[in-house]
Amino acid sequence: MRQRENKFLTFIVIILIFASSSAALLIPSLGSGKTTTFSNGKAGTSEEIDEKTQNTPPPTPSLIYPHNSASFAPSQPTLVCEQVEDPDGDDLYYVFQLDDNSDFSSPVFTKDAGMNDTSFVIGSDNDVTLSNGKTYHWRVYARDGGSASSWSSVRTLTVDTSVKIFDDVRVGVSDETYENYTHYEDLVWDTFNYTNKIYDKNDLKIWYNVSEIYTYSQDSWSELFEETPHSDDLLVLFNQNGSFGGYMGDRYYAIGHNWNPLTDSGAYDAFVHETGHYRGIPDFYLWEVEPSNNGVASVGHQPSTNNVRIMDYPYGVDTFSKYSKNVISKMGADSRIYDTYPEHINRYFVPDKNYIKVTDKSGNPISGAEIYVYNNTAYRDLDGNFIHESSIKDTVDSSGTTNGSGLYEFAERKYGLLDLEFDISFIKVRYDGTTHHTWLEGNDTQALYWGYENKPIQLLEGTDFDIYYTARENIVPDSPSGGSPSGGEELGETSSVTLSVDVSDVENDAMDVSFYNADTGDLIANDTGVASGNKASVVWNGLTLGKSYSWYAVANDGFDTNKSITWSFNINAAPEKPSNPYPSDGASEVKPSLTLEVDLFDTDQDQMTVSFYNASNGDRIAQRTGVSDGETVSVSWDVAYGTTYHWYVEVSDGTDTTTSSTWSFTTERKYVTRDIELRPGWNFVSSSVIADGNNYQRSNDLVEILDDPEYGVAGHYDKVMYYERKSENWKSYIPNRNSRFDDLSTWDRTMGLWIHMTQLDTLSIEGTAPRSTTIQLEAGWNMVGYPSSVKRRARDTLPSEVTKIGVFNSSMESNIQYIHDLNDHYMKEGRGYWVYNSGDVSVDWTISYTLQFDN
Structure with a gap:
């Protein structure tokens, strides 16, 4: 048996000891060919070292395996780094460090792998076992007897204990192969130990490690089998007369494989294929049938060569990978x-x-x-x-x-x-x-x-x-039910609709559900892998407004199909935007007793409901129902003279609502004249109209009102007074006085004025009657007018905060009589009033000009 050679290195450590010395020994860097003297500073203690050569640190090794961010490492993986050459030819130690912190502040270990050994098996000579699911950081440096390289770059690995470990993989080769392929040993080691360490496909992870390469004679298969060591975690790859085979474990072996372990992928394919046998998957071959050998019909057959067959020719990783997880699930992770x-x-x-x-x-x-x-x-x-x-x-x-x-x-x-x-x-x-x-x-x-x-x-x-x-006699899935939308349902204006159905299968098969346009038979879309008891849904795009649609669904459990009933729905076309308004937008001089009008259209001829709104406050003016396509709708609106109004229209067909633009118009003015009799002396009066008649250049101009040639009292008055509560100041106007002293220039309908007459006269004011007037009453006394043509009881018209008023009475001191019982006094047009707000804050007092506008 031939094993991989290892080199053993010897380190010689020289320690210099200076007796009776407590001084620190400073050793300078050594230079080649120089004599260096060491001394502790005392007489007779120096030593000399001759011709010592300076040591050069080894280069920093690179990391090889596992690859960075490996997420499938076993609990005791092998760490591998690059072999580097020491500049001085020294033997090297590769020091591996591993930590679960990226800063290496608390290493799990820092160990060298042995002289010139570039791989370190975690747990091989220590009790370290890495935790499942945990990520670790590792690095390495190289050292010789005198110096060391810097740390390498850092890689991470994450432990996964679901990995199936084959840690006793032995690879066999014949003497003949060694003679013909001298690089075979290095190729096998490199293939298995470094490049393709992990098989990770279809939820199956295999980690493997070659423990030995051995040789054998190849006189016969029986001799080979007897010579080969056997164990459950053993893969044996061998070659026989140029045909390579192998087996996994101690029972089953296969021969005649047509790939070559002398290529990088060959050993890997061999491992995967033999692992398949270990899991119980046999070889299968499909035989060609010539047409002439078919006694039933002259039809031949060429065997399939695609990779969806188990262990079928051609062998390969993809073939095994597609079935591996199914094999494991049926047999258990470690079963044969x-x-x-x-x-x-x-x-x-x-x-x-x-x-x-x-x-x-x-x-x-x-x-x-x-x-x-x-x-x-x-x-x-x-x-x-x-x-x-x-x-x-x-x-x-x-x-x-x-x-x-x-x-x-x-x-x-x-x-x-x-x-x-x-x-x-x-x-x-x-x-x-x-x-x-x-x-x-x-x-x-x-x-x-x-x-x-x-x-x-x-x-x-x-x-x-x-x-x-x-391989099964199927029960047909239930017909899809609960279709939505259905029953001719009217849907809002849209170009896309979500179709959905409920699907179920008594055998709980997952189903592919296809949705079809019932009018054309065209496929709309598919929803795949729908579990029994769930909803299937798709989106139907490109729909036309105002059109009706029909559809159905087909459930397919992979064996049989079942079709639903047909459902239908309508896509609504919203009413068109109301058009052709009357009065037209921006119209002026509109008579107050007017009729609002718009034209309405609906593409799918739905009956419509139309509502007219005051845009200023959102109040609905009027509503009409049962309006047909192309109809002009009219409603009345009671408005005041000389006022600008804003309005819009909403139209609904029961499904969608369309809102018009906002339009405006201004009503014509209606001038009225109000006469006020002014007696000699002081008069306390007010105007009930907006003084904007044709005789005036400016509305509510005090001087124009009093001095108007036709309606005024020019020359018959000599002073006008007004108390402004907000500023708490009296303001005045005196004819022919230097204008810089006059601070009273306007007279509107909210104000009560004191006018001092020099003789009897009647003041006529021409202007527009207001719809209503709001006067802000500050806390305390306010001098106000009464802008209404209707006599009202003071208590009925004034806010509850007003507890007393002052009215003109020439017989009283200061010409004022104070009224506390407001139920006994009626307020009248043309008169001025003192009004007392007993509250702490201002309040609004709104007065309608006529009874028509009350409430």
């Missing part, structure tokens, strides 16, 4: 299923039931189709000699007709005998005068058993009907 050698490895690895299934071109089962099964097997003995050539005889092994589910059950033979490796069946199906032929490969039954294809395998897509192989 074979009996004592040479009993059959795989005698039970086929489904309990086997069916030929026939469907029409829409996937519906066909009942009464005639099925004929012709089996063929090519036999060979253990030495590989074929006993029976591959041919199909005109002898029916099994026949019958399909049932209501389109199924015919036949007895499929078991596979995996060491002398029964090649299997294929010829299937003839006759229905309604049409006959189709197809082939059933033995590996198709294997595929269904392992659950890789848990659906019928299509054997033939015929012109009139299709033929499948399946």
